Amino acid sequence: MADTVETTFYYSQLPFDNSKPWFDVNFNLKTGERDSNFTMESRTLEVENVRGHEDEYDMDSAGFRFIKSPSDFTDFDDDAAIKGAYYKESNEIIKKVTGARRVVMFDHTIRRNRPGILETSEQTRAPVSRVHVDQTPESATRRVHMHTPENVALDLLKHRFQIINLWRPITHVALDYPLALCDYRSIDWDRDLFATAIKFENRVGETFSVKYSPQHKWKYLRGMGTDEIVLIKCFDSRMDGKTAILTPHSAFVDPTTPKDAPLRESIELRALVFYDDLPDEIPEIA
Template sequence: MNQMSASPSAVGAQSRSGRSITAPLGFTVPQDEKPVFHSSALTGGAPKIFFQVEEIPVEIADMRPIADDLDLDRQGFTLKKHPTAVADLYDDDAVTSTYYDEVVELVKQAVGATKVVIFDHTRRSDSGAGAANKDGARGPASRVHVDYTAASGPKRGNDALGAGEVEAILAKGGRVVQVNVWRPITGPVQRAPLALADAESIAPDALLATDQVFPDRVGEIYQLAHQPGQRWYWAPEMTRDEVLLIKGWDTKDGVSKYTPHGAFQIPDQDPSAPPRESIEVRTFAVIEG
């Protein structure tokens, strides 16, 4: 898998001096058979899973004191101040034109890419009804996961960039990185925020390849098994002017490739607080050799 092995991290050490909370995250229990679940696009509602999930309380550190030290190639995520000119992020026309252009420029700068292709966006809400998307309503993804695997990353990359493009880019000494851009639609976020793992703290055998069944295809993601030593972070009360960049897959060896993440409930969170609403844009970035 080439995920970097769990090891001490300077950033992880710094985080222990900051504020942290303890909250349960949804982990997948390893099993003999390959895990599988039916996606929301297939069920028309909540995903249907065919494996055991366990909620385990973990320490989740505030990333804000160390935000300047976070790196996509080490921790696998960064927190950025990035206002948007789009007033309504539920307006698909505005999202696919103006907002997509903003995201392309952001990702280009973040990874030094010459080309960025956006292939998907998803809205989520913990309102109960979920957030509106063209393929149905979506709630927060509560199981800790990574969107792509060693097998599905290059396949999805070729789907987005063009048949054989990933291999052609690599043959020229280039690199392809999958990056998600996650933003609150409204803020500050007071319910169901996102927890992210320091990718350097995730051992390869904790990543469980899982089949994700859609109406017309079967994809593959990683679910995460809990192991001691995993380090977790969140950004308290994220605003609409902030984004998380989350790496999902990378062709380069020797760097963090996969960043587990998932929603969680803040201890004693106010049930009357506004729902968490967010939009996540998925991209492939091309870095020339």
């Protein structure tokens, strides 16, 4: 029998006026909420703990993969150290797991659950309790242009590329607000997803918001330790009808979490992943 828990997921609904959906990445200090032009709906669903059979899920079928991957890196308060040693270590993990020729790390986010503190900057990012996908085809293409030399970007886009996130708990086991992932085989690309503008302080990006479907199958790895990671596929240019393209995901409240569990702290790296022979000008780390 599957080990499941019942919890609440927060899905998105299209704006009533059919305008382009958008939201602000930071909270409005006056309202205590994020400004947006669309609404959310809550759904009570089951999420399965795959601990013990996590090897049944891989990135090309489900869209994600759990991996045992101890790390000696602990200096997660030092941004320069993260971009140096931790990016390099993670780069090699992704190469080894995927067989990629080149990996370009382009950013990271540290999330800490701090009840009562609003997200107003990169330093106060909290777990995201909204079903979403980090990238759309348009924003993924834009990332290639942003993080590789312009004289080779167009050539790169003729070949297979992916955007993969590497997510890891830091400091302690992630019992509080764990990460749930939706099996790609349970989503309908045409009906479940809609592109949404995300407003940063200095630019506008684009993500996929996700509409509720009773077909969605949610998975998580209960009690992920600092020696465990999950690779999350956020985009794959191989659209052959068989390969997973992306992974909806969300933080959630696990009813089995002990009341005295430490608050969640995690790091998520984002990387462009290339497979074919590539020009030497493409950097390993952006």
